[in-house]
Amino acid sequence: MEASHHPDWSGIPEDLIALVMRVLDIPDLLRVSSVCASWRAAVSPVRRVRIPITNASPCLLYSCAADEADTATIYSPSSGWILAADEESNLQALNQLTGAQVDLPPVTGLYHVESCFDDQGRPAYNLGDDPDVPDGKDIYIPLELRLYLYHRVYLSCSPSAGAECVVLLLHKHYGKMSFARVGDDRWTRISWKEHNERFPYSAGCRAAAFSKKDGVFYVLFGNDSEWIGGEGSNYIPTRTVSPARFAARCTMRAARIKCIDDNLRLHLQIECLRGDGMMVFADGSHPTSSSVLAPSSAFVVLRGAGEVGGAGAVWPEEAAAVL
Amino acid sequence: MAAPESGDGNNGAARMVTLISSDNTRFEVEAAAASLSQTLQLTILDGGGGGGDGIPLPNVDSATLSKVLEYCIKHAPAAANGGAPNATAVDRAELERFDNEFVNIDQSVLYSLIMAAHNLEIEGLQSLVAKKVADMIKGKSPMEIRRTLGFPDPTPEEQAEMNAHMLEYGWAYE
Structure with a gap:
């Protein structure tokens, strides 16, 4: 035939x-x-x-036909560090291989998140600063805020380095960023408008990476046609914004930001590999990165070596069930 | 060759329908087998395909249609029984053996087959071919997958994407 x-x-x-x-x-x-x-x-x-995201299951848990029936495999593209959000929606860096845990500044340390009570009197968070919510009330229960708030997280180096480690957080609302050093009480908001009105912050931040070579974070922006009204698809992303402009804002924390355009995507990905950055995002809409949202107790028994590029963890079925 | 009048229930001769491939070959087949296709089932329930009319299938050539019908004829009895409940272990093993043998064919034929199954909405056949394709690409690199399935040489952009992906997801390439 x-x-x-x-x-x-x-x-x-x-x-x-x-x-x-x-x-x-x-x-x-x-x-x-x-x-x-x-x-x-x-x-x-x-x-x-x-890979459903639920309140109960860690999203980095995959079962694989190559595994025994009662095991699952956990994959990490970094040297064992992943970022997770606990039930209070606070972020922690966790090392799957050593069990180390490093708390990052609390969620209320973000400029637009404050504690409050919902209409039934339960503890909750109010997420301010949303132009679409006119009365300024955008209430989430602690367990759920993490599902919406965090987009991605990047590290400049291993969190075990303490204050050396700068954490860059891309978060809701789309295009917003904050950063902190390990040990800080609060996140520092990165505000674009003070530097350059033309900066495409409203186009959203798609990804970032830390370059060890340059000592800067690179941030990739979406080329959303909404950025410049009227220009639509003719919009060409700003090629490069001088790092110095953003350094002026950030030098006291030593997190410098640089913008690169879409054409440099490959460059970004390679930079990403050189850094220790490990992405976390919660909406599951990006096919090229891992989702991690797990209670810290999730990381238990380990198998295999902690090579950069892959790590395996054995996960008894009954343990997974109670997480 | 003359098709009996439509059978009434399980008694008497089975109702036959005629299917016409894109290259104008006519296939006479039991309505029960053709009805594995969701698309054809609607036409057949409407009384189509009997007598000299035939149902034209402009997107399926005769070679592919003959293969599709081989699958349908084999699976029709089990489907009529509502699948598993009445099937014996022997029946199931025989069907499985048939299925394995059935998809042991060239990838270009698999392609025609899955497209036809999609077109005709034959769920079981789609899954069967999909599983076979999955088996063929398991453990292979993207480049090997492209070769296996007869893709053209990658464009520079595709090559760059593959390279970047391999760097990013090194652990998936071990």
Whole structure:
């Protein structure tokens, strides 16, 4: 039997490639996602289905056919450090390999988050500064704020270095950033407007990375056409904003920010590898990074070596069930 | 060759329908088998496909259709029983053996088959081919997957994307 035309696997309908992807293990699924653009697009919904974010389960927990029936595997793209948000929505850095835990400034240390009570008198947080909420009230219970507030987190080095370690946090509302040194009480807001009105902060921050070579964080902005009204798709991202401009704001904390454009994406990804940055985000909408939201007690028994690029942890089924 | 009048229930001769491939080959098949296709089932329930009319399938060539119908004929009895409940272990093992053998074919044929299954909405066949494709790409690098499935050479952008991905997710490439 011969095919009537040359097969074009890159063009098969998304629900078909999703059928294929759903029976793959996570490592296979990740590799498949770089085969071609349309397959990459198909991975995102598949990952959302397979890696649900719930209040109960750590999202870095994958089961894999290669494992024994009563084990699961945990993957970390960094040297063991991951960022997690606890039940109070406070961030911690956790080392899966050593069990070390480093508390980051509390959620109320963010400029727009304050403690309050919800309409039933329960402890809650009010997330201010949302232009879409006219009365300034945007109430979340502690357990849920973490699901919406945190987009991604980047580290300049291992949190065990104490105040040497600068943590860059991309958070709600879209395009907002704060940073802190380990040991700080509060997050320091990074405010773009004071420096450059043309800065595309409203286009949103998609990702960042710390370059050890330059000692700066690189931040990648979305080229959302909303940025400059009227220019629409003709919008060309600002190529580079002088790091010095942002350094002026940040030098006392030594976190310098630099903007790069979309064309430098590859550059960014490679920089990302050189840094110790480990992403955390909670909305599951980005196919290329890991989601981590887990109570700190989640990181228990370990297996395998803590090589950069991968770490394995054995997770008894009953332990996973109670987390 | 003349198709009997539509059977009434399980007694008597089975109702037959005629399917016409894109290259104008006519296939006569039991309605129960063709009805594994959700698309065809609607037409058949409406009384279509009988007698000299036939149901044209402009997107499926005869080679592919013949293969699709081989699957449908084999799976029709189990489907009519509502799947598993009445099936014996022997029946199930036989179906599994058939399935494994059935997809042991060239990737270009698999491609035609899964596209036809999608087109005709034959759920079991879509899953079967999808599983086979998954087996073929397991443990392979993106480049090996492209070769296995006969992709053209990657563009520089695709190559760059693959390289970057491999750097970023080194652990998935061990």
